Amino acid sequence: xxxxxxxxxxxxxxxxxxxxxxxxxxxxxxxxxxxxxxxxxxxxxxxxxxxxxxxxxxxxxxxxxxxxxxxxxxxxxxxxxxxxxxxxxxxxxxxxxxxxxxxxxxxxxxxxxxxxxxxxxxxxxxxxxxxxxxxxxxxxxxxxxxxxxxxxxxxxxxxxxxxxxxxxxxxxxxxxxxxxxxxxxxxxxxxxxxxxxxxxxxxxxxxxxxxxxxxxxxxxxxxxxxxxxxxxxxxxxxxxxxxxxxxxxxxxxxxxxxxxxxxxxxxxxxxxxxxxxxxxx
Ligand SMILES: [Zn+2]
Numbered sequence: 339x340x341x342x343x344x345x346x347x348x349x350x351x352x353x354x355x356x357x358x359x360x361x362x363x364x365x366x367x368x369x370x371x372x373x374x375x376x377x378x379x380x381x382x383x384x385x386x387x388x389x390x391x392x393x394x395x396x397x398x399x400x401x402x403x404x405x406x407x408x409x410x411x412x413x414x415x416x417x418x419x420x421x422x423x424x425x426x427x428x429x430x431x432x433x434x435x436x437x438x439x440x441x442x443x444x445x446x447x448x449x450x451x452x453x454x455x456x457x458x459x460x461x462x463x464x465x466x467x468x469x470x471x472x473x474x475x476x477x478x479x480x481x482x483x484x485x486x487x488x489x490x491x492x493x494x495x496x497x498x499x500x501x502x503x504x505x506x507x508x509x510x511x512x513x514x515x516x517x518x519x520x521x522x523x524x525x526x527x528x529x530x531x532x533x534x535x536x537x538x539x540x541x542x543x544x545x546x547x548x549x550x551x552x553x554x555x556x557x558x559x560x561x562x563x564x565x566x567x568x569x570x571x572x573x574x575x576x577x578x579x580x581x582x583x584x585x586x587x588x589x590x591x592x593x594x595x596x597x598x599x600x601x602x603x604x605x606x607x608x609x610x611x612x613x614x615x616x617x618x619x
Pocket of ligand 1: 384385386397399400401404405406
């Protein structure tokens with residue numbers, strides 16, 4: 339089953355979680371489109387007016403073969419994949435046509451039911467949000483909001499509503515960093531001839547096994563994919579010197595670029611997530 343499709347629950351309202359950007363006027367804007375949500379009923383429409391070859395699509399949102407519809411996550415853990423959710427998290431009630439996947443749902447109609455705003459959101463902006471969304475229960479305590487307005491648990495979700503992705507893999511980051519450093523140490527530091535090769539081979543084996551073990555568990559979705567990617571990147575980093583100078587140029591250089599770009603993207607998103615009010619085009 340995919341993240342956002344494959345299952346069409348036949349029940350009434352489904353509650354799920356999502357984040358918003360807060361505009362200068364207190365409007366709640368989606369991360370990837372600019373029009374703010376309304377207080378009360380919101381109805382999704384497909385923005386892809388034309389299909390392949392210019393044929394009109396004209397379908398109601400959401401459509402199983404399209405990406406349209408209102409998105410909401412099934413659990414706090416899944417919602418936190420977006421950094422904005424660390425400061426703004428809403429429980430939305432969804433109904434009409436709903437399509438569910440492993441991470442959350444896409445819905446035709448939705449209403450913001452409750453909203454948690456972290457301490458980073460300034461009080462004057464909170465007042466603007468309250469004035470613009472009088473029907474929404476605004477919380478400054480996140481646990482209280484989730485307890486009062488819990489997301490609906492669907493069988494297709496990977497994580498239960500209040501579950502966070504497995505924390506056990508926090509060990510991965512320092513171990514991966516140590517392996518990266520190991521990969522650039524002068525070989526004579528790692529023992530006599532052949533010593534470095536043995537240490538590297540052991541590390542390569544360790545990260546290959548870790549990638550396979552993490553990849554087989556499908557319980558934490560995107561976090562698991564990212565961790566598998568980190569393991570395989572470390573393997574490539576350590577394998578590169580065995581291929582001589584071409585290995586360093588063709589394997590290590592791209593890894594440094596990807597790591598740098600990833601870091602820049604992460605830092606930009608983190609800054610945008612803490613910006614109140616957000617820049618709305
Ligand atoms: Zn569509």
